[in-house]
Amino acid sequence: MSTYYAGLFADVGILLLGALSVYVILATGQLSLGNAGFMGIGAYLASYLTVTLQWPLTAALVAAALACGAIGIIVGFPALRLRGIYLAMATLGFGEMVRSFFLNFEPMGGSGGFHGMTHVSLGTIWLWAGGVLLAVLVLERSRLWLELRAVHDDETAAGLVGLDTTLTKVGAFGFGAAIAAIAGGLFAHHHVYIEPANFGFERSIEFVLAVILGGSTVGPGALVGAMLIVMLPEWLRVVADWRLAAFGAFLILVLLTRRQGILDRPLLARLAFRRSAA
Amino acid sequence: MRAIAPQPLLDLANVSKMFGGVSALSDVSIRIPEGRIVGVIGPNGAGKTTLFNVVTGAFRASSGAVTFADEPITHWPSYRIARAGIARTFQNIRLFASMTVFEHLLVAQPHQGAGIRRFLPARRADPEAWRRAEEALAFFGLAAYRDRIAASLPYGIQRKVEMARALTARPRLLLLDEPVAGMNHDEAAELRTLLRQLQDRGLTILSIEHDMAFVMTLCEMLYVLDFGVLIAEGSPAEIRSNPVVIDAYLGSEA
Known part of the structure; x- marks a missing residue:
């Protein structure tokens, strides 16, 4: 595989994790x-742990995921009081807060960024991305996921049949934040240099876009979305300067024809049926 | 010293609910004895649905106390009240948009204990809940619709799904919010039979209803609300002849 494609596939893997982090939160009806x-x-x-403290990457990623999971839970509590567009705005504010924190945080380089990480292989990125995707797919078949869907569909009714909606929503925030942290750790060790601008709100939007494009009601949607968002602008190079416009048009077309995104449960069921019939 | 009369299953003592400066319920006291079918009637905006929302924890009472099976549930969150044994249906059917009929019956049986088992597929996580969902499917005649998305089914079937969802968790008290709205005469009669069957099995029922004929033949006891105030209580016969009630409600609508 050429370095060019290796770079693209690394981007897909990292974006897949970012998209999954949005997906599990969105599964409870919360848009982050x-x-x-x-x-x-x-x-x-993760970079601090591997560079300054010389931790192995795996341990650093796990620690970053746990720490971020805890932060996600803390963010999840005030988020309970907000709905829809207000929650979206508040989480956007949180993202910008983090970015400006690192901009002013000199011990980690401030606006100059931070470097010194060891490059991570494409295989390692996909081991994590694939592993997390698999975990989400297994979770989707669980009793717990049924409860998540109930909270997503009608929070009031979910509470009235005995589901702890607070725990469900806050837990989803924590889990989503942990996945995002893994995406971040891998991003840092793939690019071996990070700066606050890497984590601006355009990236948050990109995560959400991948989920909405690929299919916001099924886990594999995040994979389809991540692939398309990274690969499509490359394949559209034939239209040169117009490629981003063409990509935008494609996006609008998909959303006009399939509001739920490219993949959904009926489509997955049909694909599975065809496979077993063949 | 306690009175000799047994504690009612549900006891509302001087419950008030204010929204801003507006009082939706003022000083309402209601006692529902175990095993009875009790009705709450009153004109639109009388506070009937607010009453349900306070009992189920969707709203918190501004003052007063709600006791269920000797537990003080006034400040409990909804899910805890539901697990304690109170189920409800809604005036406008509220189903889970993405779920099949069977999934509704499964999800309405939350695990009492915490548990790592919730990470397993529903059937393995709780085989007992699975079995009860299958049973409820048969009991309510919903087997033919098992794997259909509930919200896409005809209105009458959706009502049954909602009722089945409320009952699969085996509640002790069922709150019905206008259960016969939109039903024809035969459907209402069928529902009455079902509710009597459930009563025989020990279920206590509290129903809000507009349909006077239905209320009068179903309930053994009625409470009448008007502008958030309890204006009368008694047997259907007593309510029918109560001048205050006739003036406030029956006279204008029935």
Whole structure:
């Protein structure tokens, strides 16, 4: 594989993790536009652990995920009081807060950024991305996921059939933040240099876009979305300067024809049926 | 010293609910004895649904106390009240948009204990809940719709799904919010039979209803609300002949 494609596939893997981090939070009906903030914390924390404290990468990623999970839970509590667009704005604010924190945090380089990380292989990135995707797919078949869907569909009714909606929503925030932290840690060790601008709100938007494009009601949607967002602009190079416009048009087309995104449960069921029939 | 009369299953003592300066319920006291079918009637805006929301924990009472099976549930969150044994249906059916009929019956049986088992597929996580969901499916005649998205089914079937969801968790008290709204005469009669069957099995029922004929034949006891105030209580016969009630409600609508 050429270095060019290796770089693209690394981007897909990292974006897949970012998209999954949005997906599990969205599964409880909460839209987070601040996941780049969790990603940034994960990136800086994991880099600090491997560079300054000489930790192995795996341990650093696990520690970053746990720490970010805890921060996600803390952020999840005030988020309970907000709905829809207000929650989106508040999480966006959180992301920008994290970015400006690192901009002014001199011990980690401030606006100059932080470097010294050892480059991580494409295989390692995909081991994590694939592992987390698999974990989400297993979770989707669980009793717990049924409860998440109930909270997503009708929070009031979910509470009235005995589901602890607070625990469900806050837990999803924590889990999503942990996944974003892993994305951040891998991003830092793939690019071996990070700066606060890497974790701006455009990246949060990109995560959400991948989920909405690929299919926001099924886990594999995040994979499809991440692939398309990274690869499509490359494949569209034939239209040169117009490639981003063409990409935008494609996005609008998909959302006009399939509001739920490219993949959804009926489509997955049909694909599975065809496979077993063949 | 306690009175000799047994404690009612549900006891509202001087419950008030204010929204801003507006009082939706003022000083309402209601006692529902175990095993009875009790009705709450009153004109639109009388506070009937607010009453349900206070009992189920969707709203918190501004003052007063709610006791259920000797537990003070006034400040409990909804899910805890539901697990203690209170289930409800809604005036406008509220189903989970993405779920099949069977999934509704499964999800409505939350695990009492915490548990790592919730990470397992629903069937393995709780085989007992699975079995009860299958049973409820048969009991309510919903087997043919098992794997259909509930919200896409006809209105009458959706009502059954909602009722089944409320009952699968085996509540001790069922709150019904206008259960016969939109039903024809035969459907209402069928529902009445079902509710009597459930009563025989020990279920206590509290129903809000607009349909006077239905209330009068179903309930053994009625409470009448008007502008958030309890204006009368008694047997259907007593309520029918109560001048205050006739003036406030029955006279204008029935």
